[in-house]
Amino acid sequence: MTEPWLFTEAPAALAASSVTLMEGTTFCIGDRAGDLGGVDPGGLFVRDTRMLRVWDLTVEGRRPAPLTVHHETPYAAVHVGHLRLPAESGAHEIVVTRHRVVGDGLREEISLVNCTPRHRRVAMELAVASDLADIFEVKDGRAGESSLPARVIQPNHLRIEGVPDRGYGLVVVPDGAARATPSGISWTVDLGPHGSWSTILEVVVSAGGVVLEPHHPRDVPVREALPYRRRAEWWATAPRLDTPDARVRGLLQTSVEDLGILRIFDSDDPDHPVVAAGAPWFMALFGRDALISSLMMLPLSPELALDTCHVLAAHQGRQRDAVSEEEPGRILHELRLGPAGTLALGGGSAYFGSVDATPLFVVAVGQVARWSGPAAVTPDLLQAVDRALDWITESSDRDGFLSYVRKTPNGLRNQGWKDSWDGVNFADGRLAEPPIALAEVQGYVYAAFRARADLADALEGGRHAGEWRRRADDLKERFGQRFWLPDRGWYAAALDRDQQPVDALTSALGHLLWSGIVDLRLADQVVSHLLSPELFSGWGIRTLASSMGRYDPLSYHNGSVWPHDTALCVSGLARYGYTVEAARVANALLDAARVFDHRLPELFGGFDRATTGIPVPYPAACSPQAWAAAAPVEIMRSLLGLEPGQDGLECEPFLPDQMLPLRLDGLRWRGATYTIEVDPAGRHRMGPGS
Incomplete structure (x- = not known):
């Protein structure tokens, strides 16, 4: 067995461009576009376990180019990106916004804005993968790149589980318009002239056999959720x-x-x-x-x-x-x-x-x-x-x-x-x-x-x-x-x-x-x-x-x-x-x-x-x-x-x-x-x- 508390080498360093969110024992490390899969080491971690290894967004098969990242709080960030999609009548420019909050899970709102006066239908995909790797394995560089199998459960949720008797896993909960496959979640989006569209996803995690209650449920505004109230009390x-x-x-x-x-x-x-x-x-x-x-x-x-x-x-x-x-x-x-x-x-x-x-x-x-x-x-x-x-x-x-x-x-x-x-x-x-x-x-x-x-x-x-x-x-x-x-x-x-x-x-x-x-x-x-x-x-x-x-x-x-x-x-x-x-x-x-x-x-x-x-x-x-x-x-x-x-x-x-x-x-x-x-x-x- 390895010695989990004894590090003969320094833990893996984070890239200067990485974006980290933290709330309690939850933290999320991603890149400026909001993706997790391109950061090594990266992912969504809850209670010493990497729940998400990949959480990567594409529109029409292309990755939005990051424009800016705004840290609203230590546990919330807004990633803004854009892409230009070729079309017969000229290029379509679309702005992609990802508003993410973490805390015993993850909630993300994804928004698309059509910047042009022309209608556009686009395919959007969110690749999802998890290895449920222990934090010791990740920070020591021993986790590898393999992922656990995912399965679709009704109606369109995606479940990933580890060893059953350890009780670690997650469920991705999208809106009703989404489609789920073992590789992730997808949408077909109609964007009218200068139109906009948005959707919300939740990642509900289980740790040690217990389903954790997300600190940011989809029906509660961020400013009314428990982390915001605790932070306000601290600063008071x-x-x-x-x-x-x-x-x-x-x-x-x-x-x-x-x-x-x-x-x-x-x-x-x-x-x-x-x-x-x-x-x-x-x-x-x-x-x-x-x-x-x-x-x-x-x-x-x-x-x-x-x-x-x-x-x-x-x-x-x-x-x-x-x-x-x-x-x-x-x-x-x-x-x-x-x-x-x-x-x-x-x-x-x-x-x-x-x-x-x-x-x-x-x-x-x-x-x-x-x-x-x-x-x-x-x-x-x-x-x-x-x-x-x-x-x-x-x-x-x-x-x-x-x-x-x-x-x-x-x-x-x-x-x-x-x-x-x-x-x-x-x-x-x-x-x-x-x-x-x-x-x-x-x-x-x-x-x-x-x-x-x-x-x-x-x-x-x-x-x-x-x-x-x-x-x-x-x-x-x-x-x-x-x-x-x-x-x-x-x-x-x-x-x-x-x-x-x-x-x-x-x-x-x-x-x-x-x-x-x-x-x-x-x-x-x-x-x-x-x-x-x-x-x-x-x-x-x-x-x-x-x-x-x-x-x-x-x-x-x-x-x-x-x-x-x-x-x-x-x-x-x-x-x-x-x-x-x-x-x-x-x-x-x-x-x-x-x-x-x-x-x-x-x-x-x-x-x-x-x-x-x-x-x-x-x-x-x-x-x-x-x-x-x-x-x-x-x-x-x-x-x-x-x-x-x-x-x-x-x-x-x-x-x-x-x-x-x-x-x-x-x-x-x-x-x-x-x-x-x-x-x-x-x-x-x-x-x-x-």
Whole structure:
């Protein structure tokens, strides 16, 4: 069996001209004409399965030439094309419009307009094909080009089914005038002089034996459908930013839009949305990604973190299963709904191969209490926190460090956020062998112990709070003794199976500052290395220093720049009082975002700024991607010095001059909204939101 979570190559990149629509776990990749068959990889994907591979339109055997594409919303687009058809009385020009919306299926309205004063009868055909390929097969280039057989069912519907006992398939539902054949749907259309004609089709899909209810039924206007209402509600609470800095204005607006796009709603629990990891290949719940993204979004949407914690608690490990790596108390790595993922999991949907999602879950619940109030942490949620802490204790090695080794050959070899096969390596380039105790994970555990102590103070009258703080202090001391490399002046990236320090210089230093586990006496050295030319590219912090043996600026985890990683470095620098350095790194990432049209990608090349002059895109980077979209919010929180205090929301800004004056309205804390104003001299005022 293949290893579905382990990618030795980058996922297939999308063509620059492709058009992508997204809504929940549905996405559609086509070309500018609206066809799906000419894009590789392309198609309509629902719940990790490619439902349509071909959806290609011809009129009189000719493909309309695309004129324009208008994105009405992230899930709706209008494709406009035209063609000139020869006729005895002169050429007929016909405009073809395809209005497509997606969401647990697809609805498309096709319109023809005769631009001439002459009558014309035309034949229109829509070729339809599906392979019901799993998303893992498509993004790894293993799906091939074969299609499943289709059959016509009454009256003129087209059905395509996969293996019966898996319950995946679709039905194309045209209007009454259409004709269906196993290859697609066709119409004969009479167009009077300057006349027009239109038709509507629906694609109704089945996944896992369940017929999904389309989010855009044909009898409901798009502006009245559920996705439109959800998007309107999301934007109603969006912040309003006024600053002369166009970088920040554009970036924050795009971030809010992208995070709204990436939200996924479980039909069984629609009141607790979470964010998918990234488009197009990771439109699923990933524990680590959802937690970090929601933590970054706390000032704008504290309920997102609460919803994320509730959903992850509901899927928390209950038993031991080597196939899925489930263990009691463990937080999942990802939730997959397609056939390949569930087969690899022995029929399940959750894979638990993550070492950091569990401590980050505890940290997130602690932050929920700070931003939404202790009452938001229900008894059930607190019990989930304690189960998570039990897992951390049971999974720690003999020296008390949380480590990982995969339980199944189908799982991830590396289970931290740098989860590529070569993501953990020594300075000379050798790969570290598991069990591996990552440095940043020990920082997350330290923060989790501190969070549990605060929860004890807020919810349990301080019972056991001292014990949790002692555990945190003990871990911090042991971490310093074992991970600090005095001859290098930085912390080891990890300890390997032989308890030897993995001596690579990595961006983990920033995560350690973010968590608070760095000894104050060593902070100057840590910051010096973090801002060194080896780690700081001028656009952001590299994942691996350029002086290391495996450094490659276009690798996935060994020298590239990840915006969320850099944002955590900014927060860590600010936490330890290095505001000048934090502002420098933040400014660099904001400059990069401007080059990327105000949308930070999942990652980009780690080339030196002085060498390339522009940030170099990484092939196949997800965009939008959840924690890249959330990174600008985290950077703004750091630059504003926002922290929940005992008596309210505290603010100590150190904004770069080009951002001033600044006004941010719509900050959220404990059910209230706030406005922050910072004048050109850097003086600030905070009050109730307008």
